[in-house]
Amino acid sequence: MAFHETTEKLTPHSGAKGKPRRRLAAAVLAVSLAMAPLAVAPAANAATETPGTGTILKLALTGDIDSLNPFKAILASSTSILGLEYQSLVAYGPKNNEEIPGMADKWETSPDGKVWTFHMPKDRKWSDGEPITAKDAEWTFKAIQTNDALKQANGGLLESVASVQATDDETLILTLNEPQAPNPGTQLPIMPAHIWSKVPDPATFTNEKDSVGSGPFVISNYDKTSGVTLKANPNYWQGKAKIAGITYVPYKNTDAAVQALKTGEIDIVSSLTPAQYNALKNVDGITTNAGAGRRYQAIGINPGTQTHDGTPMGDGNPALHDLKVRQAIVMAIDNKTLLEKVMQGLGQPATGEVPAAYPLYHWDTKDLPLKYNVTAANALLDEAGYAKGSDGIRVDKQGAPLKLRLMGRNTDPTHQQMADYIKPWLKEIGIDVSTVMKSSAQVNDDSTVGNFDLYFTGWGMGPDPDFQLSINTCASRPNADGTGATSENNFCDPAYDAIYKAQHVELDQTKRSALVSQAQEMIHKSAVNDVMYYANSLEAYRSDKFAPFTTQPELGGVITSQNGPWSFYYATPMADVSSTNATSGGFNAAFVVVPLVIVLLAGGGFVLYRRRRTTSDERE
Amino acid sequence: MSASQLVGAETAKDLDEPGRGTSWLRYVAMKAGGSLFSLVMVVLLGFFAFRILPGDPVRSLADGRQVTAEQMDILRKQYGLDQPVIAQFWRYLTDLFRGNLGDSYTYNRPVMELILDRLGPTLLLTGTAAALSVVLGLWLGQRTAWRRGSMFDKAHTGIALTLWSVPTFWLGLLMLLIFGGTLHWFPTGGMVTAGSTATGLAYVWDVARHLTLPMLTMVAVVYAQYLMVMRASLLEEMSADYLVTARAKGLREDQVRRKHAVPNALLPTVTLIFLTLGGLIGGAVTVETVFSWPGLGYLTFQALSAPDFPLLQGTFVVFSSIVIIMNFFADILYRVLDPRLRTA
Numbered sequence: 001m002a003f004h005e006t007t008e009k010l011t012p013h014s015g016a017k018g019k020p021r022r023r024l025a026a027a028v029l030a031v032s033l034a035m036a037p038l039a040v041a042p043a044a045n046a047a048t049e050t051p052g053t054g055t056i057l058k059l060a061l062t063g064d065i066d067s068l069n070p071f072k073a074i075l076a077s078s079t080s081i082l083g084l085e086y087q088s089l090v091a092y093g094p095k096n097n098e099e100i101p102g103m104a105d106k107w108e109t110s111p112d113g114k115v116w117t118f119h120m121p122k123d124r125k126w127s128d129g130e131p132i133t134a135k136d137a138e139w140t141f142k143a144i145q146t147n148d149a150l151k152q153a154n155g156g157l158l159e160s161v162a163s164v165q166a167t168d169d170e171t172l173i174l175t176l177n178e179p180q181a182p183n184p185g186t187q188l189p190i191m192p193a194h195i196w197s198k199v200p201d202p203a204t205f206t207n208e209k210d211s212v213g214s215g216p217f218v219i220s221n222y223d224k225t226s227g228v229t230l231k232a233n234p235n236y237w238q239g240k241a242k243i244a245g246i247t248y249v250p251y252k253n254t255d256a257a258v259q260a261l262k263t264g265e266i267d268i269v270s271s272l273t274p275a276q277y278n279a280l281k282n283v284d285g286i287t288t289n290a291g292a293g294r295r296y297q298a299i300g301i302n303p304g305t306q307t308h309d310g311t312p313m314g315d316g317n318p319a320l321h322d323l324k325v326r327q328a329i330v331m332a333i334d335n336k337t338l339l340e341k342v343m344q345g346l347g348q349p350a351t352g353e354v355p356a357a358y359p360l361y362h363w364d365t366k367d368l369p370l371k372y373n374v375t376a377a378n379a380l381l382d383e384a385g386y387a388k389g390s391d392g393i394r395v396d397k398q399g400a401p402l403k404l405r406l407m408g409r410n411t412d413p414t415h416q417q418m419a420d421y422i423k424p425w426l427k428e429i430g431i432d433v434s435t436v437m438k439s440s441a442q443v444n445d446d447s448t449v450g451n452f453d454l455y456f457t458g459w460g461m462g463p464d465p466d467f468q469l470s471i472n473t474c475a476s477r478p479n480a481d482g483t484g485a486t487s488e489n490n491f492c493d494p495a496y497d498a499i500y501k502a503q504h505v506e507l508d509q510t511k512r513s514a515l516v517s518q519a520q521e522m523i524h525k526s527a528v529n530d531v532m533y534y535a536n537s538l539e540a541y542r543s544d545k546f547a548p549f550t551t552q553p554e555l556g557g558v559i560t561s562q563n564g565p566w567s568f569y570y571a572t573p574m575a576d577v578s579s580t581n582a583t584s585g586g587f588n589a590a591f592v593v594v595p596l597v598i599v600l601l602a603g604g605g606f607v608l609y610r611r612r613r614t615t616s617d618e619r620e
Numbered sequence: 621m622s623a624s625q626l627v628g629a630e631t632a633k634d635l636d637e638p639g640r641g642t643s644w645l646r647y648v649a650m651k652a653g654g655s656l657f658s659l660v661m662v663v664l665l666g667f668f669a670f671r672i673l674p675g676d677p678v679r680s681l682a683d684g685r686q687v688t689a690e691q692m693d694i695l696r697k698q699y700g701l702d703q704p705v706i707a708q709f710w711r712y713l714t715d716l717f718r719g720n721l722g723d724s725y726t727y728n729r730p731v732m733e734l735i736l737d738r739l740g741p742t743l744l745l746t747g748t749a750a751a752l753s754v755v756l757g758l759w760l761g762q763r764t765a766w767r768r769g770s771m772f773d774k775a776h777t778g779i780a781l782t783l784w785s786v787p788t789f790w791l792g793l794l795m796l797l798i799f800g801g802t803l804h805w806f807p808t809g810g811m812v813t814a815g816s817t818a819t820g821l822a823y824v825w826d827v828a829r830h831l832t833l834p835m836l837t838m839v840a841v842v843y844a845q846y847l848m849v850m851r852a853s854l855l856e857e858m859s860a861d862y863l864v865t866a867r868a869k870g871l872r873e874d875q876v877r878r879k880h881a882v883p884n885a886l887l888p889t890v891t892l893i894f895l896t897l898g899g900l901i902g903g904a905v906t907v908e909t910v911f912s913w914p915g916l917g918y919l920t921f922q923a924l925s926a927p928d929f930p931l932l933q934g935t936f937v938v939f940s941s942i943v944i945i946m947n948f949f950a951d952i953l954y955r956v957l958d959p960r961l962r963t964a
Contacts, residue, residue: 056815064922066726074681075726148694152728155694156686204728224737225914227814249814252912255793259801260808441675441927448679460684467686482676483696485689594828597835601751 054232054244055573057546058266059560060257061227061248068222069207070189071143071150076561079153081228081248082189084565085213089118089137089172089185094552094566097358097463099183103132103190103214104172113179113507118172125235126192127218134166139193141174149203157188179505181512182466190214216241216569224250236569243571258540261286267545270560272538274344285544290346290536291551291558292357295460297350297414298531299333299406299422300489301326305450308477308484314450317404319396324384326527329454330370331377332429333422335532342417347535352520353488354465355534357553360513361465363520370524377429386430394430403432407446407455410437415456448482450490457489457529463563465516466504472523473497489529496522537561547572647955655948662940666933667712671705673927677725680926699725699929712933721937722930726922731934734919739938741811742915745907746900748831749838754893756839757846761889762882764847765854777847784844788903792837792910799833806833809912834911842900849892854885887958894950898943 063077070082091102104118124132141164144150151158161184163175174184192212199205208222216238217230231245249266251257257269258276262283272280281288302316303326319325339347348356352363386394386402394402406422408415419435426433433454438446446452461468470476471485474492478484496519503515523529537558541549550570551557559567678695681687696702700711715722721731760780764773783791800808807813812826857863858881866876905917916935923931 058814064918067728069728072728074685148698151691151694152681155691156688159688159690225741225811226816227810229815247815249810250912250914251809252909252918256796256800256809256910256912259796262801263804263808265808439674440925441673441680444679444683445674445676448676482679483689483692486679486682486687594825594832597748597752597832600755601748603755 055545057243057246057268057568057571059246059248060251060254060260060266060269062251062254062257062269062271065222065228067206068211068219068228069202069205070153070191071202072152074153077248080561081219081230083215084217084230084246084568085211085215085219085233086189086191087214088188088190089120090183092186092463092552092563094550094554094557094562094564094570096360096553097563098360099186099463102185103137104185107183107185109507113181113505114176116174116176116184118174118185120170120172121237122170124214124237126194126212126214127233127235128192128195128212129235130192130194130212131169132192132214133169134172135169136193137172137190138164138166139197140188140191143191143196143202144188147203154188157184160184180466181504181506182464186464187462216565217246220245238569241569241571243568243573246568261540261542264542264545268539268541268549268560270537270539272540274346274538277346277538277540278344280540285542286540287543287548288538288540289549289551289559290538292348292355292553292556293534293537294355294357294462294558294561295458295535296353296355296531297456297458297533297535298529299329300447300452300455300457301329301528301530302450302453303490303526303528305490306477306492307480308475311480313480314452316450317396317402317453319386319402320404320453322384323527324380325386327370327525328377328380328384328429329426329431330527330530331373331380332425332431333530333532334372334425336372338418338421339533341421342414343533343535346538347533350531350533352517352524353459353461353468353529353531354516354520355461357534357557358461358463358465359553360463360509361516363517363524365517365521368524369521370527370530374425374428381429388430392427392430393432401432402430403434404453406433406435407443407452408435408437409440409443409456411440412456418456445482447489448478449480459488469500469503469516469519472519473500491523491526491528493522493526545574547574644955648952651948651951655944658944659941662937662944663713663716666936666940667709670927670929670932670936673924675927677701677926677928681725716937721934724923724931724934725928726926726931727928731930734931735916735934735938738914738916738919741913742901742904742908742917744827745831745834745838745913745915746897746904749835749842749904750893750897750900752835753839753843754846757843758850758886758889760843761847761850762854762877762885765851765858765885766877766881768855777851780844780847783840784842786841788837788841788906789910791840792834792907795833795837796910806830811914830911834907834913837910838900838904838907842896842903845896846889846893850885850889853888854881857881857885860884887954890957891950891954894946894953898939898946901942902939 061077064075065078065081066075067073067078068082070086073079073082087102089102089104090107091100092098093100103120103124105121107116107118109116118134118137120132120134120137122131122133126132141158141161144155144158145161145164160176160178160180161174162177165173165175167173176184192214195212196202196205208219210221211219213219213233214236216233216236218233220229220231222228227250228248229245230247232241232243234240249260251260251266254269254271254273254276257266258272258280260266261269261280277288277290280286302314302320304312304318304321305314305316306312335349339345339349351365351368354361354363356362356364381394386396388394389401391401396402404426406419408419416435416437423433423435443455447455447457459468468488471488472491474494474497476485476487477490477492478487499515499519499522503512503519506512506515524531537560539559541559549559549567551559552562552564552566677699678692678701681695682692693702700708703711712722719732721735723729724731724734727734757780760776764776767773796808799805807830809830811830812818812823813830816826818826860881863876863880866880867873871879901916904913904915905920907913908915908917909921916939919931920935922928923935
C-alpha cells in the first residue's frame with residue numbers, strides 16, 4: 001500500500017512525457033532482445049537432461065575435492081569417489097567389514113607372517129578392455145616406494161613392505177620387513193600400469209577425464225562447477241552396475257543439500273545433523289538411515305604429556321598425573337545422558353576405541369570398569385587424599401583448589417553442548433571446570449604438545465584396528481616441537497606396547513580379536529581417553545526413486561562412506577518411477593526474474609548513457 | 621563491513637583536498653605510489669600474518685590417516701617448511717616476482733591456476749550483483765531524496781536499511797528455503813546443473829537460473845549503501861543556489877533534478893561504488909557458501925582450515941590487490957568526473 005501512495009506522488013513530477021516514452025520503448029526492445037535466445041533455451045535444456053540411458057544416482061558432494069589422482073588425494077570426498085573406481089587386492093565386504101576378494105581372488109601368508117602371496121585371476125579387464133595383471137599391482141607398489149612425490153596419499157600403507165614382485169601375470173609376492181597380521185593387500189588402490197607408466201609425471205596427472213579403473217564405476221569427468229560424473233564400468237568383474245552412473249553434485253552446506261533432496265535435485269545426502277535428520281524423517285518419498293558410525297567421541301585427559309624420549313612437556317594440571325583423579329573424572333561423566341541429550345539418542349554407547357560397527361575388534365563388554373558412578377568417583381578422590389574445601393571444591397596436593405580446563409572446537413556445536421553437561425557433573429566430585437572453545441587448528445596444536453587438561457577428541461576408523469592401536473604406543477609420542485610421530489593421547493605403557501606387538505603378528509583371528517579387546521581395556525583403565533559414544537552417520541535418500549540401499553554392516557550400517565563400493569554398486573532404481581525432474585515442472589520463476597534483471601540492468605545502462613551524453617552536451 | 625565502507629565514503633569526500641591545483645601527472649604518480657606502498661605491505665603481511673596462525677599444515681594433511689613421522693618429514697621438505705622462515709620468505713618473494721604464487725599443499729596444483737579457475741564465477745556473481753545494486757540504489761536514492769519525508773522515502777529507506785542489517789547467510793538460507801526448497805522455482809545451489817552437458821544458450825540459461833538467488837541475496841544486502849549515499853549527497857545539493865537558478869530559467873522539476881542536481885550528487889557516489897567493488901568480492905564468501913557457488917570464497921575457507929600457506933598467501937594477495945586497484949581507480953575517476961578539478 002505504500003507503493004500506491006507513492007505512485008500518486010510520482011505523477012506530478014514525471015512531466016516530460018516524450019522522453020520516458022522513448023526510454024520505455026528502448027527498454028522493451030532490450031527485453032525482447034534478451035528474451036529471444038532464452039525462449040528457445042528450455043527446449044535445448046530438456047534434451048540434455050538425460051545423458052545416455054538408465055538412471056543416474058545423484059549425491060551431494062558436501063566436502064571438497066583436493067585431487068582425483070589416487071597418489072595425491074587425501075580429503076574424504078575424493079578418496080570415497082576413488083574407492084568406486086580403484087580396487088585393492090583385498091576388499092572389505094558389505095556384510096560385516098570382513099576381508100573378501102578384491103582384485104586378488106585368493107591369498108596366503110607364510111607361517112611367520114612375513115611373505116604374502118596374492119593370486120590374481122587372469123580373465124579380468126580394466127575399464128578400457130586391457131587385461132588386469134599382477135604387473136599392475138607391482139607397478140603401483142613400486143611407483144610409491146621409489147618416488148617420494150607419490151607417497152602423499154598412501155605412503156604410510158607401504159612402510160612395512162620390504163619388496164614386491166610379480167612372479168608372473170597372476171602372482172604377486174609381498175615380502176614384509178617384519179611379520180604382521182593386518183593384510184597388506186587392503187586399502188592401497190591398484191592402478192592401471194599401462195596408463196600411469198606412460199604419464200610424464202604421475203604426481204601431477206589430474207586423472208579428471210575418461211579415467212581408467214577396475215571398480216564398478218569410473219570417472220568420466222570432473223568440473224569444479226558441475227561436479228564429478230562417473231559411469232558404470234562394463235568390465236567390472238562382478239558385472240555391470242544396475243545404474244548407469246553417479247553424479248556428485250557440489251553443495252557447500254548440508255542445509256542446501258537437504259533442500260535439494262526435497263526437490264529431487266539429489267538422491268542421497270549424508271552427514272546430517274540430528275535436527276536435519278529428524279526433520280526429514282516424515283517427508284514423503286524420503287527414507288532416513290542412522291547407520292552405525294565409524295568414529296568414536298572421547299574426552300582426552302592429559303596424563304602428563306611427554307616427548308618420545310620421556311621429557312615432560314605442556315601445561316597440563318599435575319593433579320592429572322594421578323591415575324585415581326583421571327579415573328574419577330571418567331566415572332563422573334554420564335555418557336548415556338550425553339548420547340541422549342546431545343546426540344538425541346542417535347548413536348551407540350561406547351566401550352573402547354573400536355566402534356561397534358566393527359564387531360570383530362570391538363571390545364564388547366556390558367560391565368565397564370570405569371562406568372558412571374558418582375559415589376565411587378567421590379570415594380576414589382577421598383581415598384587419594386583430595387579433601388573437599390568449604391566451597392565443595394577439592395584441594396590438590398599443593399593446597400590449591402582443583403581447577404581444570406576443558407577445551408573443545410568452536411567448529412563443532414556438540415562440544416559446547418557436552419561441556420555444559422560435564423561442568424556441573426565434575427563439580428559434583430569437587431572439580432571446578434572452565435571451558436574454552438578454540439579453532440580446530442589451535443586444538444590440534446595444543447593437544448599435540450600437551451597444553452590442555454581435558455579436551456574433546458575423536459577418531460574415524462577403518463576395519464583394521466592396527467593403526468589406531470599403534471598410536472597409543474610409547475614410540476608414537478611426538479617431538480618437543482610437535483613434529484614427529486602422532487599419538488592418540490600421549491599414552492605410554494610398556495605392558496601395552498607388548499600387547500600391541502602381540503596382536504600385530506597374531507595370525508589367528510580369535511586370538512588377535514581378544515588381544516585387541518585387551519589393549520582397549522588397558523587404555524580405558526588408564527583413563528587417558530574416555531570414549532563416550534559412537535555417533536551414528538545420519539543419511540537420507542529418495543526412496544521413491546531407489547530401492548533400499550545395501551548397508552555396511554548389513555544390519556544397521558551406513559550407505560555412504562562405506563569401506564567399499566557396495567551401496568552404490570548394488571543400487572537399484574525403482575522400476576516404475578520415471579526420472580521426473582522436480583524443477584522442470586510447474587511455474588518457473590526464472591522466466592520472470594532473469595529477464596527482469598536484464599531489463600533493470602539494460603535500463604540502468606541506458607539512463608546512465610543518456611545522462612552522460614546530455615551533461616556533456618550541456619558543457620559544450 | 622558496513623563501518624569500513626561508510627568510512628570509505630568519508631575519505632572519498634576528502635580526496636579533492638590534496639588533488640586540487642596539482643598537476644595530473646603528479647596526482648596520478650602520488651596515488652600510484654600510495655597504491656604501490658599498500659601492495660608491498662600486503663605482500664609482506666601476506667607472508668608473515670599467516671605464519672602466526674595456529675596449526676601445522678603437514679599434521680592437518682595427515683589428520684586421521686595412517687602417516688608415519690618419516691613421511692611427514694618428507695612433506696615438510698617438499699613444502700620447504702623445514703627451512704628457516706627467512707629462507708621461506710625469500711623463496712616466496714622471488715617466486716612472486718616471477719608471477720608464481722607457489723603450489724597449494726591441499727590441491728597439489730599451482731595457486732595461480734586454482735584462483736583463476738574460481739575467479740570467473742566470483743566475478744560473475746559479484747559483477748551482476750554490484751551492477752544491479754548500483755542501478756537500484758542510485759535510482760531509489762535520488763527518488764527518495766527528491767521526495768524526502770514522503771511515504772515513498774520512508775518505505776524505501778526503511779526496507780533498504782532492514783535488508784542491510786540482516787545477516788547475509790540467514791537471508792540466503794531463507795531465500796533458498798522458500799524459493800528453492802519449498803516453491804521449487806530455482807535450483808538449490810551450484811552454478812550449472814550437475815552432470816549437464818549443455819552448451820551455448822542452454823548453458824547461459826542454466827547459469828542464469830542458478831545465479832538468480834545468490835545474486836538477489838547479495839543485491840538485497842548491499843544496495844542500501846548506494847541508496848543512502850546517493851540520497852545524502854542529493855539532499856546536500858538540493859539547497860544549492862544553482863538549483864534556484866535552474867528553476868528560475870523555467871526548467872521543469874524533473875529536468876532540474878536530472879540535469880543539475882543528480883550529476884553533482886553522483887560524484888561522491890561513483891567514488892564509493894569503486895571503493896566497495898573490491899570489498900564485494902571478499903563479501904561474496906558467505907553467499908557463495910550458502911548457494912554452493914563455485915567461487916573463490918570456498919577456496920579461501922579450505923585454505924584456512926589446513927592452513928595451506930601458499931593458497932592463503934595467494935588469495936590474500938589477489939583479494940587485496942583488487943581492493944587496492946579499485947581504490948586507485950576511484951581516486952583517478954574522482955578527478956576525471958569532477959569538472960572543478962579538471963579545469964583547475
